Amino acid sequence: MENIISALFVFVLASFAGFEIINKVPPTLHTPLMSGSNAISGISVIGAILVASSSENTTLATILGLIAVICATINVVGGFLVTDRMLQMFKKKES
Amino acid sequence: MADFLPSGIQLAYLVAVGLFIVGLKQMSSPATARQGNILGSVGMLLAVVATLIDQHVLSYTMTAIGLAIGSLLGAWVAYAVAMTDMPQMVGFLNGLGGLSSALVAVGEYWRLTNSGATIDPIVNISILLSILIGNVTFTGSMVAFAKLQGIMPGTPLKFRGQQWVNSALVAGFVLGSGWLLFHTDPAVFLGINAIALVVGVLLVIPIGGGDMPVVISLLNSFSGLAGSAAGFVVMNNMLIVAGALVGASGLILTQIMCKAMNRSLLSVLFSGFGSGETIVSADGSAIQGTIRQVDAEEAAMMMGYARSVVIVPGYGMAVAQAQHAVREMAEILERLGVEVKYAIHPVAGRMPGHMNVLLAEANVPYSQLYDMEDINPQFPYVDVALVIGANDVVNPSARTAVDSPIYGMPILEVDRAKQTIVIKRGMSKGFAGVENELFFKEKTVMLFGSAREMITQVANALKQL
Numbered sequence: 001m002e003n004i005i006s007a008l009f010v011f012v013l014a015s016f017a018g019f020e021i022i023n024k025v026p027p028t029l030h031t032p033l034m035s036g037s038n039a040i041s042g043i044s045v046i047g048a049i050l051v052a053s054s055s056e057n058t059t060l061a062t063i064l065g066l067i068a069v070i071c072a073t074i075n076v077v078g079g080f081l082v083t084d085r086m087l088q089m090f091k092k093k094e095s
Numbered sequence: 096m097a098d099f100l101p102s103g104i105q106l107a108y109l110v111a112v113g114l115f116i117v118g119l120k121q122m123s124s125p126a127t128a129r130q131g132n133i134l135g136s137v138g139m140l141l142a143v144v145a146t147l148i149d150q151h152v153l154s155y156t157m158t159a160i161g162l163a164i165g166s167l168l169g170a171w172v173a174y175a176v177a178m179t180d181m182p183q184m185v186g187f188l189n190g191l192g193g194l195s196s197a198l199v200a201v202g203e204y205w206r207l208t209n210s211g212a213t214i215d216p217i218v219n220i221s222i223l224l225s226i227l228i229g230n231v232t233f234t235g236s237m238v239a240f241a242k243l244q245g246i247m248p249g250t251p252l253k254f255r256g257q258q259w260v261n262s263a264l265v266a267g268f269v270l271g272s273g274w275l276l277f278h279t280d281p282a283v284f285l286g287i288n289a290i291a292l293v294v295g296v297l298l299v300i301p302i303g304g305g306d307m308p309v310v311i312s313l314l315n316s317f318s319g320l321a322g323s324a325a326g327f328v329v330m331n332n333m334l335i336v337a338g339a340l341v342g343a344s345g346l347i348l349t350q351i352m353c354k355a356m357n358r359s360l361l362s363v364l365f366s367g368f369g370s371g372e373t374i375v376s377a378d379g380s381a382i383q384g385t386i387r388q389v390d391a392e393e394a395a396m397m398m399g400y401a402r403s404v405v406i407v408p409g410y411g412m413a414v415a416q417a418q419h420a421v422r423e424m425a426e427i428l429e430r431l432g433v434e435v436k437y438a439i440h441p442v443a444g445r446m447p448g449h450m451n452v453l454l455a456e457a458n459v460p461y462s463q464l465y466d467m468e469d470i471n472p473q474f475p476y477v478d479v480a481l482v483i484g485a486n487d488v489v490n491p492s493a494r495t496a497v498d499s500p501i502y503g504m505p506i507l508e509v510d511r512a513k514q515t516i517v518i519k520r521g522m523s524k525g526f527a528g529v530e531n532e533l534f535f536k537e538k539t540v541m542l543f544g545s546a547r548e549m550i551t552q553v554a555n556a557l558k559q560l
Contacts, residue, residue, distance in 0.1 A: 004217045004327070007335055011323055014336040018343025021116060025123045027441055028461050030348060030448030033122050034315050035185050036132050037344045040115055041318040042188075043139070043337035044196040045165075046146045047325045051202035052161060053152040059209070061202040066157045068198035071191040073165020074172070079188050080136040081173035086181070087129040089455040 032086050039079025045072035107145035108333040114138030115337055119344070125461050142333055178456040179413050182446035183243035186236045186311055189318045193232025196321035200225035200328050201288065208279055216276055218328065223272045225324035227291045232317040234295030239310055242299075243445055249304035258365070261297055264290050302363065305410075305487070305526030307445045308352045309363045316345025348447050355441035355467075357493075357504040384535035386522075391549060394481075394516050394542050395556035401478035403434040405470065407507055408450050409443050411484015411519070415546035418457040421483065424554040425459070431560065437463055438470040438480075438507050440488040471508050480512035482533075484546050486525030492532050501527045515539045518549050 025033050045068075052065025115138045121131025147158065176184045200222045207214050214222075241247040271287040274280065302310050319341025326334025353360055389397075398404050406425065412418060425435045437459065443450045451464055465473075474480065482489055485507075493504045509515050510533050517534060521543060524530060533539055542549050 003330060007327055007330065007332070010332050011327075011335050011339050014339035015343045017116065018119075018340040019347065021119050021340070022123070022344040022347050026125075027351075027439060027448055027466050028125060028451040028455075028464055029122060029128055030351075031181055031185075031446060031452045032128060032132070032448070033119075033344065034312070034348060034447060035181070035188070036122055036135060037119065037341045038185055038188050038192065038315060038318065040119075040135055040139070040337050041192045041315075041322050041341040042195070043142065043334050044192060044199055044322045044325045045139075046142055046331060047199035047329045047334055048161070048195050048202075049143070049146050049158050050149065050151055050329055050331075051199055051206070052157040053154050054206060055153060059205075061206040061209070062154075062157050064198045064202035064205065066161045068195040068202065069158060069161025070165045070168075071198070072195035073162050074169040075188045075192040075195065076136075076139055077166045077169030078173045078184075079169075080132060080139070081170055082176060082181075082184060083132045084129065085173065086178070086452055086455070087132055089178075089452075089458075090125045090128065090461050091455070091458070 028090070032083050032090075035079055035086065036083040039076050039083060042072045042075035042079060045069060045076055048072050101150075104145045104149055105332075107141055108331075111138040111142040111145070111333060112336045114141070115340060119340060178452055179416060180244070181452055182307060182311055182444070182449060183240045185446060186240040186243060186314065189311075189314050190233050190236030190240065192318040193229045193236060193314075193321045195229075196318075196325040197226050197229025197233060197288075197291075199325040200229065203328050204284060208281065214279070219276055221324060221327035223275065223287070225321065225328050226288055227268065227294075228317055228324050229321040230288060230291035231295035231298065232314055232321050234292045235299045235310075235317070236295075236314045238296055238299040239307065239314060242304065243307060247300075251303040252300040257297065257301065261294070264294050264297070268294070298364065301365075303526060304445065305442070306356075306363050308442050308447050308449075309349060309356070309358075309360065311446045312345055312348035312352050313360070314345075316342050316349060319343075319345055352442055352447055355505060357501070384532075384537065386534060387540045389516070389540045389542055391542065391552035392556045394540070394549075395553045395560065397514060397516065397540075398428060398433065398479050398481065398553070399431050399557050399560040401433055403436070403477050404428055404479045404481060405436045405438050405465075405474070405477045405509075405512065407438045407440075407480060407482045407485050407489060407509055408454070409440075409483060409485025409488065410445065410449075411486075412546050413444055413449065413453055413484075415484065417483065417547040417550050418453045418459075420547050420550040420554065422454070422457040422459050424550050424557065427554055427557045431557065435463065436465055436470065436473075438465050438467070438509075440467055440485070440507050443485060443488055467505060467507055474508045474511040477512040478514065480509035480515045482509055482515065482517045482519075483550070484518065486519075486531055487527045487529070489533055490525070490529065490531045491536075492529070499529055501529060509533065510536055510538070513538065516542055518542045518544070518546050520545060
């Protein structure tokens with residue numbers, strides 16, 4: 001029970017931090033912000049690794065974990081790379 | 096060493112969270128955004144490496160295979176996708192994130208069930224929440240992807256009794272979840288998974304193309320919350336924090352998009368705009384005035400001899416892939432001594448900031464792009480406003496016609512410019528299904544044709560001036 005309460009604390013405080021950090025992003029950067037934060041949401045890759053590697057034997061759980069690792073990794077790698085590709089294009093006027 | 100490892104991993108997670116926060120913070124300025132994104136990816140790498148040395152990791156084969164396949168596919172899609180297709184790309188990746196969170200919960204449920212131990216109710220609730228949010232994010236995002244990609248029609252799909260079906264499904268999920276809290280029952284477990292998947296589909300099919308910015312933002316938020324829920328399942332702070340950050344960011348964007356359309360989230364989700372039936376005819380016949388049509392040469396003359404031109408791009412420009420042609424035309428105008436600015440409405444396009452990315456791709460410096468609040472006071476001093484493939488976001492009846500479905504929506508006030516040129520394929524209505532009185536105003540001229548072709552013709556005519 002104590003565990004879950006402290007986890008809830010972490011969740012609520014992180015949400016407030018998120019609101020504060022992101023509140024002032026200009027519209028120009030909305031798309032990169034979205035794809036970048038999207039990549040961060042691929043953090044579930046960590047949970048997936050823990051599930052996929054939880055046993056020496058191949059069980060249904062490890063197979064589900066494997067699929068989860070693949071999906072989350074596409075999310076992470078694709079998200080960060082495409083965001084970088086986009087941000088590369090944002091330039092000031094060359095004088 | 097064995098005691099040191101767990102705290103070491105937790106410390107690595109702490110550093111990774113710090114990197115995420117600083118990275119997101121740097122995303123708020125174009126000058127530092129790229130560095131911010133790199134910091135985020137370093138944080139992610141650190142988190143993954145730290146997880147791999149966790150003592151719960153017994154076998155590396157599965158993980159190594161998964162990471163390798165995922166990285167290759169991820170890198171491939173990131174480089175293959177065209178900038179115009181960004182909204183569906185984000186939708187697709189979002190969906191994968193949701194699916195992976197749901198699978199984590201399913202895998203964990205399976206492991207716990209097979210271990211024979213009774214599942215702790217709190218873990219159980221976390222698993223059920225994770226399944227709900229993860230699966231809804233997955234199928235919802237995939238439907239959004241299919242709509243944006245043109246695999247499915249982009250128009251709202253509605254059927255009779257949709258609300259009842261939705262309510263029944265939600266009730267089914269709640270009942271099934273209640274049963275699972277007291278019984279270990281794989282069949283019911285699979286059933287509620289299926290329900291959550293269907294709910295995701297039904298949530299997004301009634302939503303039309305112009306409302307996509309809201310939906311994409313909302314699903315973005317969901318994908319973060321799904322990650323957080325998975326974090327509660329495996330009791331991992333790293334997942335909880337990162338998921339909460341993304342959830343908050345998606346929610347802020349959702350709010351901004353709703354405000355830019357003057358609609359509430361509920362009305363976007365449950366009363367399909369442009370579905371034909373909900374729309375009160377805005378009395379198209381009442382619009383007085385005639386359409387004045389010009390050709391490319393005339394439009395070129397109007398702009399070539401102006402002092403200032405403001406370009407208003409809309410989704411039509413994206414569809415026609417006209418952004419490069421627009422930039423070339425703008426450069427010719429600047430050479431002629433015309434001051435060129437771009438005015439971007441927050442919901443122009445199919446995702447937040449869509450137009451900005453397209454113009455950036457065409458090498459338009461971001462200092463030339465103006466937000467709605469900044470450009471609107473300037474329109475009375477603007478000689479020519481050039482509207483390219485935008486409709487509802489420049490409709491002046493949003494200010495005046497109280498009975499119009501778009502009444503109260505903030506618009507780009509191009510009708511206050513000295514002259515307005517509208518490039519459009521034909522007289523079709525915009526997404527909201529209302530007539531645009533702008534097209535009938537005395538100061539407005541219409542240039543009918545595909546955006547790219549017309550802009551190229553105007554550019555050629557400008558060279559002759």
